[in-house]
Amino acid sequence: MELDLFVRYGPDLLRGFGVTILCWIAGSLGGLVLGFAIACLYRWSIRPVRWVIEGYVELIRGTPFMIQLFILYYGGPYMGLVLTPVQAGIISFVVYGSPYFAEIFRSGFNAVPKGQIEAARCVGLSEARIMRRIILPQMLVPITAPLTNFIIILSKETAILSVVTVPELLYETQTMAAETFTYIEPFLVLSLFYWLMVIVTSWLGGRVEARVTRHLKRT
Amino acid sequence: MTTQTPSATAEALISVRNMSKSFKDFEALRDITLDVNRSEVVCLIGPSGSGKSTLLRCLNFLEAYDTGEVRLEGELIGWQEGTAQPRRRVAAGTLRRQRQHIGMVFQQFNLWPHLTALENVAEALIQVKGLGKKAAQEAAMAALAKVHLSDKAQNHPANLSGGQQQRVAIARAIAMEPRVMLFDEPTSALDPELVGEVLTVMKEMAAEGMTMVVVTHEMGFAAHVADRVAFLDKGRLVTLAPPADIFGREPDDPRVRSFLQTYRERNVV
Ligand SMILES: Nc1ncnc2c1ncn2[C@@H]1O[C@H](COP(=O)(O)OP(=O)(O)O)[C@@H](O)[C@H]1O
């Protein structure tokens, strides 16, 4: 293993890792927020709005992420939307993840027994309050695992951002490989970075799950 | 036995007039007229599927009744006043205010499992009545004391028996100081040895003058606590009479007779 290569390219790789983390976290958080908004909108709106939402979900889930990214980055300028690669990467990540997050939230809403919501309405709680105090805390139990899962999947999808020259981890690794004609080592290091993101995420997910299921334990 | 329909009186707390409710083309309730007076206990009995739950749920607009009226102290519940058709729902905030005055207890308790008994009771006191945290906790403790559960305030529902959970649910409702309490088979999900503790609490509430509408299969409770008993069959109010007229002698209506017969048979065996 040629250590001096890593001394030379180390800063670039780390910067790439930083960009990957940025796109991943910003994209995941944005997707979570947008997905939650979509799920809430679906829950409370009239039928025509629901059809629009269903169409959006089908459209985004039915097309590859790379195509969505291409359309946004290369097609955007034709619609007056000029974005830097990182901006395009984050926005397309938000859009791509949102329907999956929305579906997870929707299943979470449905997991809370209807009777509990009726009981809340009977004492006069508002719908917003019911969401915050009754539904949200309980739906965290069934949705934490699928959310963690999908965020892990997203962490690896960041690699696709390299196709629009986002200087993320894969992009930097490929640069290093091309310039030095070494392949095994850079990609081993690359895997190590992804693996790091995955174990941290699943550890966090486990912690959250333990926290939100506390009340279910009989003492 | 003829159907007794008390004429509308000034002091009727709840007055139901010609109320009907259909699910798609299935008519679950047909032309129900019923008054519940202040401090009165009315028990609803009848075969499964006869519309007892639907009737109860129309009273607080958990189900939107189609035609007719439901009034609490003169105020139309759920629909806007006026003759315009189709009727429009009242604003969400108005419905919340109306529901505050109508306590409801369900067969399945429907406690919020992630909150303690105290939090279950205090939640609406804080959010709906606008009490401060401390005042809400005191009021919640008082409500729990009424159902004899002061010592379980910090328990989560998972650590309460069925009877205790149902009593917390009752406390949650009475803490709002409702004008009327609706019970939908409050003891049907309980092990037999736990039924008594819930019925005891309900009897105490009745004795204190709480207005109650109770769907129940506990004929003993209906016979001894109810002021009047309503018998429903296929969505119609067949009989509305004092319990003595229904349980004390052979009822005239064959539907009531055969319904009660099934209970007698079960008790005899
Ligand atoms: N949400 C609903 N949708 C369709 N049918 C319903 C609904 N709720 C109740 N029903 C029907 O209305 C009838 C009366 O139901 P219910 O009021 O629950 O009866 P009970 O409480 O007397 O057993 C039943 O036939 C039931 O299937």
Ligand SMILES: [Mg+2]
């Ligand atoms: Mg029922």
